[in-house]
Amino acid sequence: MITYVGTANPGFAPYAMEELRRRIQGTKVSGLAPGETFLFTTGDFDPDPLLTDLRRNEPTFLRHMFPIDEETDVTESPEQSAEMLNQYAATLAERIKGKKVAIQVRKEQSSPFPYSSAEGRDVIAPIIQELGGEVVARDSDWIISIYASKKKLYMGCSLPRNNLSDWPGGAVRFRKDEGLISRAAFKLLEAERAFKLPLDQFSNALDLGAAPGGWTSVLLERGLKVTAVDPAEMDPALEYHPRLRHLRQNSADVSFAPGSFDLLVCDMSWDPRHTCRIVSELASSLSAGGSGIITLKLMHRKPFQSIQDITESYSRVFDIRQVKQLFHNREEVTMWVKRK
Numbered sequence: 001m002i003t004y005v006g007t008a009n010p011g012f013a014p015y016a017m018e019e020l021r022r023r024i025q026g027t028k029v030s031g032l033a034p035g036e037t038f039l040f041t042t043g044d045f046d047p048d049p050l051l052t053d054l055r056r057n058e059p060t061f062l063r064h065m066f067p068i069d070e071e072t073d074v075t076e077s078p079e080q081s082a083e084m085l086n087q088y089a090a091t092l093a094e095r096i097k098g099k100k101v102a103i104q105v106r107k108e109q110s111s112p113f114p115y116s117s118a119e120g121r122d123v124i125a126p127i128i129q130e131l132g133g134e135v136v137a138r139d140s141d142w143i144i145s146i147y148a149s150k151k152k153l154y155m156g157c158s159l160p161r162n163n164l165s166d167w168p169g170g171a172v173r174f175r176k177d178e179g180l181i182s183r184a185a186f187k188l189l190e191a192e193r194a195f196k197l198p199l200d201q202f203s204n205a206l207d208l209g210a211a212p213g214g215w216t217s218v219l220l221e222r223g224l225k226v227t228a229v230d231p232a233e234m235d236p237a238l239e240y241h242p243r244l245r246h247l248r249q250n251s252a253d254v255s256f257a258p259g260s261f262d263l264l265v266c267d268m269s270w271d272p273r274h275t276c277r278i279v280s281e282l283a284s285s286l287s288a289g290g291s292g293i294i295t296l297k298l299m300h301r302k303p304f305q306s307i308q309d310i311t312e313s314y315s316r317v318f319d320i321r322q323v324k325q326l327f328h329n330r331e332e333v334t335m336w337v338k339r340k
């Protein structure tokens, strides 16, 4: 049996834990940092098929996971902490020789662990290099994950794909200049990665609830033509873009010829049932097999019920491909659908 450190968005760990309880018979789940990190075990399952299943059919609220190879009591002593990290790194000699290795160190706020993420990395990096590994930040063969809780230091080494995200704790960071018009743009950039759905494969997008234009600007950057629908103003930087048409209307009042678009995105941040009605009405304007990326607001804090009800409604016209709470989602999740 393997124990993992799991991470969810702040406040959503109870839902991630509940998802795992429903999925993994016999799992034992316990909290670490309230609302955010927790432990779970592989329960009655063989770890490998379970990992494959979690990768193929990703839980909505589990953002990141890593397997614990070793755990020790956490200490505030820099020397003892360095010793523990070095001892652990030394056990990885065979795996990391000639490989690219990322080192990700995180700690809970209340942990006495004396190192920051960067300092922890600097402690381990020379050992990895001595053992013939190349320390890298991204695109690694292995990730060494260190998590310091209030009481324990958890250490593990895994393939990036088995962590669900290759970012520390799944906290995807984009350079600010990639964000363009608004922070909302990060949601679309993250969805593109999470759903492995390169946006430049599409040519003609409908953006519902587009203002001030963060998502639109990402789509324009990727070379798409965009029809943006929003009564609000778009950012002046987009105003005269030759591939943008802005309809200053309510999405409920627009209609398009069948198959006009191959991508529909919607970030109206409105009651999800109203949004679903509007998007479903416009589904025929999407070509068969076209994709939709839609944010779903989680109203009244009953996420499982809300997601089930809403996906049921959407599934009349769409195949639901994935529903995921992204790092850049707050009280919402992002859904990828395909037109039936």
Ligand SMILES: C[S@@+](CC[C@H](N)C(=O)[O-])C[C@H]1O[C@@H](n2cnc3c(N)ncnc32)[C@H](O)[C@@H]1O
Binding pocket: 181, 182, 184, 185, 208, 209, 210, 211, 212, 213, 214, 215, 216, 229, 230, 231, 232, 249, 250, 251, 252, 267, 268, 269, 270
């Ligand atoms: C969260 S913002 C969208 C941010 C945008 N995705 C971006 O990247 O800049 C929500 C937008 O939805 C718009 N909106 C809400 N209800 C709408 C509706 N029924 N039709 C069109 N736009 C709507 C609002 O005017 C608001 O500009």
